[in-house]
Amino acid sequence: MIPTLQRPPPSMRTSMPGGAAGRTLMGLLLILWFTLPMIPVALWAVAGRWHAPAVLPQTYSWEGWSSAASSGLFPALLASALLGAGVAILATPLGFMAAVSIRRLPRRYARPVEGILLAPLAIPPFALVMGMNVVLLRAHVPAAAGVLLLLVVTALPYTVFMFRSALAGYDDRFEEAARSLGASKAQSIRHVRLPLLTAATSRAAFLAFLVGWGDYIVTLIVGGGQLRTLPMTLASAASATGNEQLTAVLSLTVVLPPLALLTALLLTRRHGRIR
Amino acid sequence: MSPGPATPPFTGPATFTLEPWTSNAGGLARSAAVSLYIAAASTLLACTVGFAAAAYILAMPRAGRLVAAVSAATIPIPHLIGAGAVGLLLSDAGFLARILGMPDGGFPTFVGGPFWSAVIFEYAWKESAFVALVIVGSLARSVGGLCVSLYIAAASTLLACTVGFAAAAYILAMPRAGRLVAAVSAATIPIPHLIGAGAVGLLLSDAGFLARILGMPDGGFPTFVGGPFWSAVIFEYAWKESAFVALVIVGSLARSVGGLCDAAATLGAAPLQRITHVVLPLALPALAVSGLIVFVYTLGSYEVPWLLGRISPEALPVRAVRLFGSIDLDSRPQAMATALVSVMAGAVAIIGGLILLRRLRGLR
Numbered sequence: 147m148i149p150t151l152q153r154p155p156p157s158m159r160t161s162m163p164g165g166a167a168g169r170t171l172m173g174l175l176l177i178l179w180f181t182l183p184m185i186p187v188a189l190w191a192v193a194g195r196w197h198a199p200a201v202l203p204q205t206y207s208w209e210g211w212s213s214a215a216s217s218g219l220f221p222a223l224l225a226s227a228l229l230g231a232g233v234a235i236l237a238t239p240l241g242f243m244a245a246v247s248i249r250r251l252p253r254r255y256a257r258p259v260e261g262i263l264l265a266p267l268a269i270p271p272f273a274l275v276m277g278m279n280v281v282l283l284r285a286h287v288p289a290a291a292g293v294l295l296l297l298v299v300t301a302l303p304y305t306v307f308m309f310r311s312a313l314a315g316y317d318d319r320f321e322e323a324a325r326s327l328g329a330s331k332a333q334s335i336r337h338v339r340l341p342l343l344t345a346a347t348s349r350a351a352f353l354a355f356l357v358g359w360g361d362y363i364v365t366l367i368v369g370g371g372q373l374r375t376l377p378m379t380l381a382s383a384a385s386a387t388g389n390e391q392l393t394a395v396l397s398l399t400v401v402l403p404p405l406a407l408l409t410a411l412l413l414t415r416r417h418g419r420i421r
Numbered sequence: 422m423s424p425g426p427a428t429p430p431f432t433g434p435a436t437f438t439l440e441p442w443t444s445n446a447g448g449l450a451r452s453a454a455v456s457l458y459i460a461a462a463s464t465l466l467a468c469t470v471g472f473a474a475a476a477y478i479l480a481m482p483r484a485g486r487l488v489a490a491v492s493a494a495t496i497p498i499p500h501l502i503g504a505g506a507v508g509l510l511l512s513d514a515g516f517l518a519r520i521l522g523m524p525d526g527g528f529p530t531f532v533g534g535p536f537w538s539a540v541i542f543e544y545a546w547k548e549s550a551f552v553a554l555v556i557v558g559s560l561a562r563s564v565g566g567l568c569v570s571l572y573i574a575a576a577s578t579l580l581a582c583t584v585g586f587a588a589a590a591y592i593l594a595m596p597r598a599g600r601l602v603a604a605v606s607a608a609t610i611p612i613p614h615l616i617g618a619g620a621v622g623l624l625l626s627d628a629g630f631l632a633r634i635l636g637m638p639d640g641g642f643p644t645f646v647g648g649p650f651w652s653a654v655i656f657e658y659a660w661k662e663s664a665f666v667a668l669v670i671v672g673s674l675a676r677s678v679g680g681l682c683d684a685a686a687t688l689g690a691a692p693l694q695r696i697t698h699v700v701l702p703l704a705l706p707a708l709a710v711s712g713l714i715v716f717v718y719t720l721g722s723y724e725v726p727w728l729l730g731r732i733s734p735e736a737l738p739v740r741a742v743r744l745f746g747s748i749d750l751d752s753r754p755q756a757m758a759t760a761l762v763s764v765m766a767g768a769v770a771i772i773g774g775l776i777l778l779r780r781l782r783g784l785r
Contacts, residue, residue: 169591173598176588180605183620183660184612186630190623198628199636267714268771270721272738273760276745360613363723367745377615384619384728394623397616404611 184401190394210391214399217383217392218374223399226359226376229294233358234351236298241305241350242343245313248306260306267303274300275367282368292368293361300364301357305350312346348411356404376400459537463544470545471552478557479564489557492550500547507543508532565734567762573651573726573736574719574770577658582712584659585666590700592671593678603671606664614661618728621657622646646729653729658722662715666708673707674700709781713774717767737763 190196194207244263248256266274275296282292320342324334362377369378380396383389442449474492478485510516511531518528531538588606592599609617624630625645632642645652678700685695723738730736735743737759744756 169595170598172587172591173595173602176584176591176602177605179584179660180588180602180609180664183617183624183657186623187620189630199633201633201636268717268767270738270760270763270767272721272723272742273764276741276756276760356611356613360611360615362613362615363742367742377613380619381615381724381728384615384622390623393619397619400616401612405608408607408611 187394187397187401190390191398193391193394196390210395214392214395218379219396219399222374222376222379225374226400227403229297229361229365229373229375230355230357230359232294233297233301234355236294237301237305237354237357238347238351240298241302241354242309242347244302244306245309248310249313260310263306264303266300271300272363272367275364279368289369289372293364293373294358296364296368297358297361298354300361301354304353304357308346308350308353309343312343316342348414352404352407352411355407359404360400455537459540459544462537462541463548466541466545467548467552470549472556474549474553475556478553489554492553495547495550496554498547500543503543503547504540507539507546511539511542564762566737566740566759567766569651569734570720570726570737570763571766573654573658573730574716576651576655577662577719578712578716580655580659581662581666581715582708584663585711586670586701586704586708588663588667589670589674589704590696592667593674593700603668606667609661609664610668612661613724614657614722615724615728617657617661618725621653621660622729625653625656647731649731651726651730654726657725657729658715658719662719666711666715669711670704670707674704678703705781706778709774709778713771713778716774717770720767720770721763737766 189203191210192206192208193203194205194209196203196205244259248260248263251259278296279292282295287295320338321334324338325331329337360377361375362381365373365375365378366381369375371378376396376399380393380400383392383396474488478489478492481488508515512518513528513530513532515532521528529538531542533539588602592603592606595602622629626632627642627644627646629646635642643652645656647653681699681703682695685699690698721738723742726736727739727742730739741756741759741763744752744759747753747756
């Protein structure tokens with residue numbers, strides 16, 4: 147979920163116990179905690195020779211990257227990107243429509259509809275997939291379409307939730323005001339509704355993209371090995387021993403693009419706020 | 422229909438009548454009620470005792486085997502023999518009355534008494550063994566996985582909530598350094614758990630990064646990956662989910678907490694007191710909700726225990742997926758049963774969590 151970071155109230159600074167030294171130590175520990183698992187990944191990705199007792203790599207090289215490229219990094223990258231984009235393209239408008247209709251429905255019907263839409267969060271994904279796999283096989287749905295369909299269902303709770311919270315603070319009278327000032331229906335949608343919902347839309351699309359981009363279990367069970375996405379390649383590298391370089395390189399290729407996307411999103415949001 | 426001339430009952434043309442139903446409808450209804458009462462009471466008792474026995478059998482490795490043997494032994498006894506035995510046990514001058522040394526008439530009439538106690542006791546006794554063995558048979562393999570999954574989920578949730586709260590407090594309190602912590606924790610959010618598991622493997626395995634840093638000799642480093650306490654699995658979940666918990670708390674608190682901390686400080690509260698008496702209570706609903714989400718997610722997640730966990734006993738998702746992919750088609754239904762057990766465990770956790778949350782809100 148994209149964090150909503152607000153400037154902390156300055157008066158709270160003194161609430162941290164431990165004095166200046168303790169505060170610094172705690173901050174360092176927390177940063178260490180959040181970055182620790184990624185340190186060996188970053189080192190292994192550029193390590194050439196790194197035998198056991200050595201704390202740091204003995205030689206550095208791009209070996210891992212070339213071996214990843216030869217073991218199908220680029221087709222996997224493309225497959226993952228397409229899957230993520232497909233999930234985002236389908237789940238974002240569906241989430242928006244669901245959020246709008248929940249908002250318009252009378253409360254009695256809205257609650258159960260919302261419950262059903264959020265249900266995939268409560269059901270373990272592997273259970274959902276194992277049950278649906280039988281149905282998809284009976285209906286002769288192609289593997290890739292089945293994976294996409296199931297991932298859209300998995301992503302729906304996030305997009306619905308994002309649009310629900312965005313619409314909670316959305317006032318229909320903005321559009322009415324624009325209409326009363328002479329804007330056409332299309333103009334009021336384009337100049338009022340879209341700008342007001344851009345942040346929520348990008349957040350929802352980002353989350354839906356992540357669902358498809360990082361998925362392993364749905365691709366594994368429903369894809370039946372035909373869909374070689376990045377996580378599939380990574381899983382086969384990480385589950386065998388002696389593949390540290392490959393694991394590290396593949397991990398970075400999975401982690402870095404969404405981080406770049408997240409940074410870009412945050413920067414555009416800050417830019418938008420200044421305007 | 423009036424009884425016609427006396428005809429022998431099994432000769433002549435067949436006639437149809439409702440008379441057998443209506444002539445003594447009261448007696449019929451009473452018998453039906455008695456049978457239903459006996460069935461209901463016996464079922465309730467048998468299920469209660471049977472469930473308790475099953476839980477005992479599954480929980481206690483040695484004594485449980487004895488209980489299982491004894492209850493299995495009662496299965497082949499016919500009900501007629503059971504009824505005779507219960508009669509000898511519970512009748513007016515039966516074994517129990519003699520043991521208790523009850524005077525004549527002081528012992529309640531179980532056999533032939535008003536509440537059909539002896540009958541219900543006989544059914545409950547025999548059927549509880551059946552219930553226990555069915556439960557044990559259906560759960561025996563899954564329940565080990567359930568325990569492992571619950572342990573992993575509980576430990577990860579606890580750790581993630583603790584670190585997450587500390588991180589949130591730090592982010593809220595420190596303007597500059599807090600922003601760095603917030604950025605780092607936000608950056609871990611989009612990392613898929615599969616990547617996290619691979620990274621933790623590189624960090625914590627026998628010849629991993631940590632072992633190298635600490636300069637541990639071969640064999641001196643504890644087995645975190647695939648070790649007996651699932652430490653690597655729990656660490657991975659705690660690492661990723663603590664970032665989630667921290668950001669949920671920061672998002673829910675940011676506006677309200679500063680002024681209240683000021684007020685508490687004016688009233689003489691020490692820094693730690695402000696954290697535990699002001700920030701923690703305000704963060705509690707967000708902490709509980711995110712904890713519940715983490716718990717349910719951890720319970721049903723596959724990748725991490727698969728990469729970092731033990732082979733035996735396996736966590737529920739690992740077992741389900743292994744059985745599902747097995748070439749032996751008979752294991753499909755077992756896979757589905759395992760999946761259902763984890764769905765039910767998740768549902769129980771959610772319902773319990775929501776009840777707790779409601780109570781939490783009531784307290785405030």
